[in-house]
Amino acid sequence: MQLHWTTIVTVLFEWLLFSAALRSISGKLGWKKPWDAWIPGLRFFALGRSIALNRECRFCGIMDVVFLLGALSKSVVPKGRVNAALSLTVLILFLYLFLYRIRIFLRILEIFGLRKQWLLLFLIANWLPLLLIGFGKQYQPRDDIQMEESWMAGTKPAQIPGTARSHPEALSSEGLSINIRERTVKEYGKKRYLLKDISLNIPNQSMVLLLGGSGAGKTTLINAILGYEKADASVLLNGSDVYRDYDSVKHRIGFVPQKNLMRGKDSVIRTIDDAAQMRLPKNITKEESSSKIAEVLDLLGLSAGSEGLVEKKSGGQLRRISIAMELVTDPELFVLDEPDSGLDGAIAREIFRKLRQVADEGRIVIVVSHTPDRVIDLFDKVIVLARDSGRVGRLAFYGSPEEARAFFGKETMEDIVMSINREDEGGEGRADEMIKKYTDFAAGQKEGAAS
């Protein structure tokens, strides 16, 4: 065995120069631990956080270590097939590493507002332009690019005074009882909060609007309620624990996703019939099933042309077919994610009127909609979900539409959403304020009810 000193020295030299270059720009990029720049692998993870290019930097970080180990092991492995294979592997990895580094460098140029001609310098020696940017006082990151923020999003819920969970709703055995303590995900070792402290009871025979800006956690909340993605929570549907008894409770839940997920090359009647056969209990006779299908088709105005192919139907009809597939099973809890998206006002209102009928039959209907004002009169309650300043979804309001208008001091639901949206999204950035206000409001309501 013979050590290939040339390889070792080359690798170490490259590591030293590139690390020094990263160290030089770390201050300008706001690294919390500048010494990360010297640690193979970790230096790219730190860079990724600071320039909000996590995927590329993560890949580069892994490659960084693999490349270093590969190059070093090659130097101690005797010549032969293994050595040749290692050389080839290192070469391929190096090419990958190089391409990803170019992408990262372009992002750095964007952050510092520099022209792409700098890339030529990077191609000659990738550490050189970074050193120049790092030590050159004239090179400063642009103010309009926020880097650390996106990495930190959700890692720390905003500390809003008075919102500690001292008064969660008592779980009810009637209707839908939701008590979500937190919904978190682990992302590369970091715990991210998606939802926090959401507690409410929805009575049967209610039609509820779920409102919130983009990224507020509406879909996450729905997934948590339906048991698709479990949270640290208790969710009871008429006394049954959705999480614990999921296999049985799932048959009592209907969820209409945002997209029309059904096979276009099947007829409408067969699509709904199959859904009924799959989801209705065994003891339902063929006659009862047919009668239920006919009833749903009639309710949703799909009876005419039900023998036609799904793909031949209009947008409004497709939404209704998607709703019919779930409704045919008579769910106790019926959740719809944007059933009105892409539909004109008249058709949307028609669909919501049908949903109102469904709720009036004793079910709970929860609807996510981005254009609720045209149908708000049909809803009993509104859930407003807001993303706090730590970018965690929290409950900002739960009550009737009238109460919501008074609470937020706004005339329309869309204005309510704008008031809690962030300022950089064109909103008023009052999410934290409203979350705090609702906590006080809910506590006051509870005290009033108790006395």
Place this chain on the structure above:
Amino acid sequence: MTEIRGESLRYKGRAAQTGIYLKKFLRMFVYQSDWKVLPIGAIIAAVVTFVVGANMFVTQEGTDMGTFALVCVCVWNGFFNSIQVVCRERDIVKREHRAGLHITSYVAAHMLYQLILCLLQTMVTLLILKIAGVKIPVQGTFMPWGILDAGITILITTYAADMMALMVSCIVRTTTTAMTVMPFLLIFQLVFSGGFFQLSGIADKVKYVTISHWGMNSLCAIGRYNELPMVSLWNTLVGFKDIELFGKKPLKEILVYTEQNGYRDAFLQWSGSYHTNNAYVSTAENVGFNWAALLVLLVIFAAAAVIALKFVDRDKR
């Protein structure tokens, strides 16, 4: 079983769900024009058979080439039948799984549906072979009739390839990825079949996990490869016939003598007897073993398909 308001509720089990989905897929055969795989398969089989079919089951070289081409047709047909069937409706499967669909039922329905497709394709391919005049041995090796042996081999080979593609379709998330992966699998199957390309070392071991290897072994065994004449030696000698030795052409004289006295066929048969392959032995055990290997592969692929699709709920929205 669900207990609701004192009433016990049972929902459709796996077998019933399989039936529902099988009916659905059979409707798709018409609505989604899945029937198109039959004429396409027929055209591919016809092109291949008319090019290499004349000497299949007639000479060893023709059988080598012909069975390899036929296995290629089977693998191609199988791959194209199912490479996109699951990934193109992955979101729908996710929705239905959440609503109570058993993944095993869904995959089982696909397996049954694909079996019907493969059966139809096998019948079409056999018809093409018959029309092209391919001389399939009348006497069977495993079954009483050779055509039945050939049919079963074509069916299992196509079906195993179909199941491999189904597995890929369950693993990948988009049709683009599926269609990118497919050519690599196809090339892998063809190169590592071990029948047409000489393999050595590790590559020679890899052939045991290829569908094409077992399919080709089976077809060669059914075609009584080891009893067939070999023509390449004769053709090589004919190529050297004009070599002169002491002003004469002895090789040409020998070849003319052999041909004029009717010894040519005996020579071909004799040379064939020195070019046998143990994997192509025409016994019921050997054919059965090859079929069993294909069945094992297809069961593994189907199981992997189910396992892969079980994770469909983890797909990001």
